Amino acid sequence: MRKMTTILAGVVAAVALTASAQAQVTLKASHQFPGGKGDVRDDMVQMIAKEVGAANVGVTIQVYPGASLFKPNDQWNAMVNGQLDMTLFPLDYASGKVPTFSATLMPGLIRSQERAKRINNSQFMKDIRAEIEKHGVIVLSDAWFAGGVAAKGGCIVKPDDLKGKKFRAAGPTFAGMWEMAGASIVSPPSNEIYNAFQSGVVSATDTSLGSFQSMRLYEVTDCLTAPGDNALWFMYEPVLMSKKSFAKLNKQQQDAVIAAGKKAQAFYEGKADAVNEAAIKAFKDHNVKVVTLSDADYDLWIKEAKKSSYAKFAKDVPNGQKLIDEALAVK
Numbered sequence: 001m002r003k004m005t006t007i008l009a010g011v012v013a014a015v016a017l018t019a020s021a022q023a024q025v026t027l028k029a030s031h032q033f034p035g036g037k038g039d040v041r042d043d044m045v046q047m048i049a050k051e052v053g054a055a056n057v058g059v060t061i062q063v064y065p066g067a068s069l070f071k072p073n074d075q076w077n078a079m080v081n082g083q084l085d086m087t088l089f090p091l092d093y094a095s096g097k098v099p100t101f102s103a104t105l106m107p108g109l110i111r112s113q114e115r116a117k118r119i120n121n122s123q124f125m126k127d128i129r130a131e132i133e134k135h136g137v138i139v140l141s142d143a144w145f146a147g148g149v150a151a152k153g154g155c156i157v158k159p160d161d162l163k164g165k166k167f168r169a170a171g172p173t174f175a176g177m178w179e180m181a182g183a184s185i186v187s188p189p190s191n192e193i194y195n196a197f198q199s200g201v202v203s204a205t206d207t208s209l210g211s212f213q214s215m216r217l218y219e220v221t222d223c224l225t226a227p228g229d230n231a232l233w234f235m236y237e238p239v240l241m242s243k244k245s246f247a248k249l250n251k252q253q254q255d256a257v258i259a260a261g262k263k264a265q266a267f268y269e270g271k272a273d274a275v276n277e278a279a280i281k282a283f284k285d286h287n288v289k290v291v292t293l294s295d296a297d298y299d300l301w302i303k304e305a306k307k308s309s310y311a312k313f314a315k316d317v318p319n320g321q322k323l324i325d326e327a328l329a330v331k
Contacts, residue, residue: 025253027061027245029086032072035065039210040275041088044141044239044264048086051260057253061086080136082244088143090237091132092171099317100131104236105171106313107305108298109327112229113272116144124326127319128236138246140239140261143268146276147233148225150212150283151204152197155223155291159304168193168205173309174233177301178206180308194220206233209279218286226280228292232301239264 029049033041042065049061064070070078070087076094078084092105103109103124110116119125120142129139147170149156156162163182169175175185183204188196190211196202197220205217212224227233239261246254283290293301314321 025059025249027059027085028064028069029061029088030064030067030069030075030078030084031088032067032075033065033088034214035063039214040268040271041143041145041210041237044143044268045086045088047264047267048140048239048257048260051263052256055256055260057250057256059249059253059256076137079240079242082242084242085245086140086239086241088141088237088239090235091128092173092235095171098131098135100128100319100323102171102173102313102317103320103323103327104128105234106173106324106327107177107232107309108302109324110144110234111231111298112227113144113146113231113276115330116146116234116272117269119144119327119330122326122330124323124330127323127326132240133243136243137240138243140241140257141265141268143237143239143265144234144272145208145210145237146227146231146272147206147208147235148212148227148231149204149206149233150217150221150288151223151225152221153203155289156204156225157291157293157297158300162204165204166200166202168196168202170205170207170233170235173313174206176308176312177305181304190215193217197221208233208235209276213279213282218283218288221283221288223289223291224280224283226283226290226292227276230293230295230298232293232298 029045031041031045033039035042045063049063052059052061070084073093075084075087075089076097079087091101095101110119132139154161159181162178165183166186167178167183168186168188169178179185186202188201193202193205194215280290310324
């Protein structure tokens with residue numbers, strides 16, 4: 001009898017061990033930003049990995065920063081196909097496949113970091129998230145990153161300031177507006193922008209403040225148009241997860257992932273202003289002039305956008321005008 005009890009105990013232990021092993025899930029998270037160097041985007045993904053690990057629900061998240069697992073533009077398809085579980089991803093990168101996503105890098109729609117928080121609860125963002133989910137991906141953390149314009153040979157404040165400028169644009173929606181205002185669009189790769197300023201191939205560019213800082217553009221420009229209360233440039237860079245990967249998790253594991261995503265979003269929102277200020281300080285410390293747009297300047301750019309970027313988006317994308325109106329309605 002004792003022998004039988006021992007055998008049964010062994011069988012129960014083996015079954016428990018097998019169940020535990022099956023419950024252990026390893027997820028892969030990829031992004032293009034530097035790892036371990038204080039980039040807040042890497043911090044967000046690492047935080048999610050740490051929180052999910054601490055929840056002790058049998059999920060480990062391995063983070064692959066610096067485009068070490070997938071190239072930046074390959075991440076969207078990898079998630080849709082279930083090859084990649086999670087990423088922090090500039091959504092506009094997938095606008096070639098899903099044109100609606102161009103709305104998340106559109107001149108003047110967000111306007112300020114404070115407004116970015118409010119827009120996350122708007123109909124505009126409900127529509128964007130619905131489009132994301134329709135393509136097999138879910139949002140874990142919303143995050144809007146502020147940017148501006150760095151220029152050599154004078155500040156870019158009004159549309160007239162662009163005349164004669166050789167502009168490297170971050171995306172087609174901005175390129176259309178800069179070109180209509182009088183700039184010539186040039187397209188060196190992002191890793192060559194610094195040298196392009198030095199050689200005169202580029203005299204102005206737009207991107208996120210964090211990228212301006214990491215590219216050290218304060219060494220080769222003389223003016224930064226910073227976000228302030230009237231930013232033209234904001235980019236949506238959410239933490240995303242493949243629906244296929246999410247569906248493989250049990251309810252407890254799914255809850256842990258969602259909770260970690262919300263925590264990472266709150267972390268970023270609490271730190272966003274400090275991230276922006278650190279980048280602006282780097283420019284000021286290198287004696288680069290820093291300016292912001294007045295309400296009147298912003299209104300001039302919106303008029304320019306309505307004739308260029310907004311008009312094209314409304315024409316090319318189903319419900320494009322509706323999306324623009326929903327974003328601008330958030331005060």
